[in-house]
Amino acid sequence: MRHNGALALAFHATFVTFILAPIVVVCAVAFTPEGYLSLPTKGFSLRWFKAILNYPEFLRAFRDSLWLAALSSTIAIGLAVPAALAIARYRFPGREAMTALFLSPLMIPHVVLGIAFLRFFSQIGLSGSFLGLILSHIIVVLPFALRLVLAASYGIDQRIEHAAISLGANSFVTFRRVTLPLIMPGVVSGWVLAFINSFDEVTMTVFIASPSTTTLPVRLFLYIQDNIDPLVTSISASLILMTAVLMIVLDRLFGLDRLFLGSAKS
Amino acid sequence: MSYLALERLTKAYGGVLAVEALDLTVARGEFISLLGPSGCGKTTTLQMIAGFVEPTSGRAMLEGTDLFGVRPNKRGLGVVFQSYALFPHVTVAENVAFGLEMRGVPRAEREQRVKQTLDLVGLSGLADRYPRRMSGGQQQRVALARALVIQPAILLLDEPLSNLDAKLREEMQTELRTIQRSVGTTTILVTHDQGEAMALSDRIVIMNKGRVEQIARPDEAYARPASAFVANFLGKTNVVSAKVVSEGSRHIVDIAGFRLPVPDRSPTGPVTVTVRPERITFVDDPALGIRGCVHSRVFQGTHWLFHIETELGALIVLRQNDGAAVPLEGENVRLAWGENDLLIEALGAS
Amino acid sequence: MTTNPKLAPLLLSGPALLVFIGLVLAPLVMTALLSFYDWGQYKGIVAEFTIKNWHEVITDEYYYEIFGRTLRIALFVTAISVVIGVPEAYILNRMSPQWRGVFLLVVIGPLLISVVARTLGWALLFGSTGLISQALLTLGAVREPIDLMFTESGVVIALTHVLVPFMVLAVMAALQRLNPDVENAAMSLGASGFTVWRRVILPQIVPGILSGSVIVFALAASAFATPAIIGGRRLKVAATLAYDEFLNTLNWPLGAAIAMILLGALVAIIVGSNRLIERRYAQVFE
Ligand SMILES: Nc1ncnc2c1ncn2[C@@H]1O[C@H](COP(=O)(O)OP(=O)(O)OP(=O)(O)O)[C@@H](O)[C@H]1O
Ligand SMILES: [Mg+2]
Numbered sequence: 001m002r003h004n005g006a007l008a009l010a011f012h013a014t015f016v017t018f019i020l021a022p023i024v025v026v027c028a029v030a031f032t033p034e035g036y037l038s039l040p041t042k043g044f045s046l047r048w049f050k051a052i053l054n055y056p057e058f059l060r061a062f063r064d065s066l067w068l069a070a071l072s073s074t075i076a077i078g079l080a081v082p083a084a085l086a087i088a089r090y091r092f093p094g095r096e097a098m099t100a101l102f103l104s105p106l107m108i109p110h111v112v113l114g115i116a117f118l119r120f121f122s123q124i125g126l127s128g129s130f131l132g133l134i135l136s137h138i139i140v141v142l143p144f145a146l147r148l149v150l151a152a153s154y155g156i157d158q159r160i161e162h163a164a165i166s167l168g169a170n171s172f173v174t175f176r177r178v179t180l181p182l183i184m185p186g187v188v189s190g191w192v193l194a195f196i197n198s199f200d201e202v203t204m205t206v207f208i209a210s211p212s213t214t215t216l217p218v219r220l221f222l223y224i225q226d227n228i229d230p231l232v233t234s235i236s237a238s239l240i241l242m243t244a245v246l247m248i249v250l251d252r253l254f255g256l257d258r259l260f261l262g263s264a265k266s
Numbered sequence: 267m268s269y270l271a272l273e274r275l276t277k278a279y280g281g282v283l284a285v286e287a288l289d290l291t292v293a294r295g296e297f298i299s300l301l302g303p304s305g306c307g308k309t310t311t312l313q314m315i316a317g318f319v320e321p322t323s324g325r326a327m328l329e330g331t332d333l334f335g336v337r338p339n340k341r342g343l344g345v346v347f348q349s350y351a352l353f354p355h356v357t358v359a360e361n362v363a364f365g366l367e368m369r370g371v372p373r374a375e376r377e378q379r380v381k382q383t384l385d386l387v388g389l390s391g392l393a394d395r396y397p398r399r400m401s402g403g404q405q406q407r408v409a410l411a412r413a414l415v416i417q418p419a420i421l422l423l424d425e426p427l428s429n430l431d432a433k434l435r436e437e438m439q440t441e442l443r444t445i446q447r448s449v450g451t452t453t454i455l456v457t458h459d460q461g462e463a464m465a466l467s468d469r470i471v472i473m474n475k476g477r478v479e480q481i482a483r484p485d486e487a488y489a490r491p492a493s494a495f496v497a498n499f500l501g502k503t504n505v506v507s508a509k510v511v512s513e514g515s516r517h518i519v520d521i522a523g524f525r526l527p528v529p530d531r532s533p534t535g536p537v538t539v540t541v542r543p544e545r546i547t548f549v550d551d552p553a554l555g556i557r558g559c560v561h562s563r564v565f566q567g568t569h570w571l572f573h574i575e576t577e578l579g580a581l582i583v584l585r586q587n588d589g590a591a592v593p594l595e596g597e598n599v600r601l602a603w604g605e606n607d608l609l610i611e612a613l614g615a616s
Numbered sequence: 617m618t619t620n621p622k623l624a625p626l627l628l629s630g631p632a633l634l635v636f637i638g639l640v641l642a643p644l645v646m647t648a649l650l651s652f653y654d655w656g657q658y659k660g661i662v663a664e665f666t667i668k669n670w671h672e673v674i675t676d677e678y679y680y681e682i683f684g685r686t687l688r689i690a691l692f693v694t695a696i697s698v699v700i701g702v703p704e705a706y707i708l709n710r711m712s713p714q715w716r717g718v719f720l721l722v723v724i725g726p727l728l729i730s731v732v733a734r735t736l737g738w739a740l741l742f743g744s745t746g747l748i749s750q751a752l753l754t755l756g757a758v759r760e761p762i763d764l765m766f767t768e769s770g771v772v773i774a775l776t777h778v779l780v781p782f783m784v785l786a787v788m789a790a791l792q793r794l795n796p797d798v799e800n801a802a803m804s805l806g807a808s809g810f811t812v813w814r815r816v817i818l819p820q821i822v823p824g825i826l827s828g829s830v831i832v833f834a835l836a837a838s839a840f841a842t843p844a845i846i847g848g849r850r851l852k853v854a855a856t857l858a859y860d861e862f863l864n865t866l867n868w869p870l871g872a873a874i875a876m877i878l879l880g881a882l883v884a885i886i887v888g889s890n891r892l893i894e895r896r897y898a899q900v901f902e
Contacts, residue, residue, distance in 0.1 A: 003710065012704065012708075018700075023734065079632035083629040086626075109834075111875060123646065136639070138635065139636070162316070162345065162347070166343060167365030167368055167413075169364075207863070224736060236736050239729065243728050257724070
């Protein structure tokens with residue numbers, strides 16, 4: 001009785017259909033040869049993929065999104081690694097409160113964060129700037145980075161570091177030669193998760209982006225709000241395909257379940 | 267002159283004293299074991315020497331300099347952890363070379379010393395392996411090599427053999443002793459295995475609840491345990507209640523009617539008496555000893571182990587297997603011992 | 617360890633702490649203050665203390681309706697996620713490792729895909745000329761074309777799709793903590809499959825279901841992109857309302873008050889239910 005029965009498999013098939021349906025539809029419609037939204041019943045065409053190239057604002061937004069995600073997740077991981085070591089290693093007053101603060105962006109609705117940053121940046125003169133986007137994205141992705149680095153830091157045997165110290169290594173050398181290599185899987189997966197979350201963020205960013213500095217999801221969102229045409233499906237399909245490739249790579253590297261199950265328990 | 271001196275070394279966790287006023291001097295080249303039950307403070311003591319636990323009070327003097335004034339990474343002590351604590355992300359050779367690198371030893375000399383040390387612990391062929399892909403005994407040797415290669419002032423070993431199976435443990439004990447003898451490194455070993463402590467050490471420190479019960483040579487501690495706790499910890503033993511009376515100028519111990527003279531410094535009144543099972547003999551003389559009945563006997567190869575019911579309770583008796591006939595189960599016997607075989611303590615002394 | 621143990625954690629966490637104090641606490645405090653500022657069509661934001669924004673949001677029925685809708689949508693999404701997510705997690709957990717790997721990719725993977733792209737899919741499926749309507753018409757299940765665009769049902773369906781992976785994850789995590797022998801033990805004692813599920817498995821994964829529900833509820837109640845695309849301008853929820861006040865009406869103080877209410881309500885619900893879960897199920901969590 002350890003295998004799934006027929007009823008269970010039927011349920012599973014329905015569930016998977018539900019999950020895949022909108023994704024498959026977007027990808028299918030993207031290949032339409034027609035000038036309007038339709039399923040490509042009369043042959044496939046790459047016309048709408050080629051059309052993306054005629055919209056430099058989408059290409060620019062894509063490039064900016066990549067930069068934003070790369071910079072903010074790198075800075076976030078740079079802040080998260082020492083913070084995670086402090087939390088995992090030391091008992092000090094305010095430790096719990098500090099951890100809660102670092103994880104709080106997971107609990108604060110992104111609309112609220114967007115509003116707060118809009119107000120804040122307009123007060124300090126950072127409205128609509130790329131720097132503002134980076135700062136705000138550091139905040140929203142840091143919890144993801146922190147959780148994975150924390151899990152890795154809790155996992156290492158401190159006596160391995162003691163061994164390095166007893167052999168003459170100072171704090172910095174111990175960190176670089178022993179601790180960092182040991183938490184590296186957590187650091188890399190934390191960075192990747194931070195990158196993806198920054199790249200996909202739309203709710204908060206829509207408040208603080210400006211027409212000149214914006215991200216791909218925000219531009220896509222604003223476009224869709226006005227009209228839905230095959231162009232947005234081809235852009236979305238490209239995003240989906242890129243994510244799918246990334247996903248398979250991640251699964252091979254870390255195991256997707258570990259990446260998520262590790263981060264699902266806070 | 268002592269090489270290492272621990273002076274009233276104390277560690278308190280909150281209100282709990284993990285180690286209490288420990289005094290110990292170690293001579294250069296000596297092999298010392300810290301022995302005691304789980305939680306008695308052995309690891310804490312070792313960690314204070316190594317520098318990973320901050321002592322609450324007390325000093326540790328190494329050749330006249332205060333160790334606690336030196337950072338843990340500058341103490342130059344070799345530590346072998348129970349879990350081995352090998353660096354999992356680098357090879358065996360790189361593990362062993364780490365300490366030399368920290369000391370700025372040039373590559374050529376480093377490689378040569380790593381090779382030498384791996385030869386010493388019998389791992390010549392495995393220099394390029396990763397620790398994960400080695401057996402427990404091999405990992406243990408790597409840990410030892412890594413600690414030895416820096417020619418440490420003291421080698422600190424925290425239950426290095428406890429993760430190994432019985433047979434391998436015995437092999438490694440012999441090897442450890444041989445290596446320590448040949449290198450001559452002053453060594454402090456933590457263990458809760460009295461056999462290991464007695465087999466390896468020049469002296470053993472028996473600890474209980476953070477306090478030292480006795481520091482002595484193994485044979486001395488076994489033969490003349492300072493307390494019933496030590497006697498019990500160092501091997502199977504019998505503890506019975508009795509009383510000591512003074513008759514004229516002499517003190518007599520009366521164990522269930524079997525009376526023997528004892529030294530005058532023995533406490534009088536109700537006492538507990540400890541007597542080792544191998545010191546109890548079967549006697550025929552009905553005027554001597556106490557009565558008992560063989561409850562069970564177990565053959566152990568070199569010995570017979572008896573459980574004898576007596577009015578003092580069940581006593582265990584070990585008898586060398588010299589080929590002679592031994593009592594059967596259910597047989598009535600008489601048990602006796604000499605006055606030098608007894609350890610007498612006033613009731614409630616420990 | 618070689619540095620002062622009192623100072624080390626401060627030095628290590630200091631940079632992140634400064635960033636968070638400067639970029640989380642400060643903006644939130646400023647937004648809270650903003651909600652007490654005055655605003656007029658022509659005068660703009662005026663730094664004068666007033667509670668009129670709060671008063672307006674709390675008394676006006678228009679806002680009641682929107683907050684009510686937000687709550688309703690979030691509750692429906694959470695309930696449906698439990699009903700379909702829990703069995704799915706259980707089914708996934710029983711699969712052989714290879715199949716589980718494949719289907720985890722399918723079920724959890726969409727979390728990595730942009731919400732905008734996923735919602736776009738539903739926008740294509742909904743609508744009177746969309747695939748769902750056409751399929752139902754062809755099957756004869758409905759006479760008239762049905763249009764789920766700009767309806768609450770549409771928002772609930774799309775949001776469930778976006779959020780149900782979180783439920784599956786939370787329940788999977790709980791299931792993986794179970795000792796598989798317990799299930800076998802129950803079966804050896806004569807329990808049938810369903811009884812095992814109800815009496816042995818379910819009680820142990822309730823904490824997982826509850827924490828999954830808290831996540832799904834919080835994200836559904838504060839969702840923005842999906843209700844904005846599927847619900848459009850007509851079917852507003854709290855998040856899209858705040859967006860309109862900020863970027864269309866430009867009444868920032870009122871938008872700030874709405875944001876603060878949303879934040880306060882969600883933090884209260886999350887913290888409160890986490891407390892409850894922890895207290896009630898402390899033994900299960902060990
Ligand atoms: N970090 C700590 N905080 C509080 N108490 C501690 C800590 N480390 C050790 N103790 C306590 O100090 C006492 C001594 O511990 P220690 O680890 O030195 O024992 P041990 O003799 O090495 O035992 P074992 O044979 O189990 O390793 C124990 O009662 C233990 O509970
Ligand atoms: Mg110990």
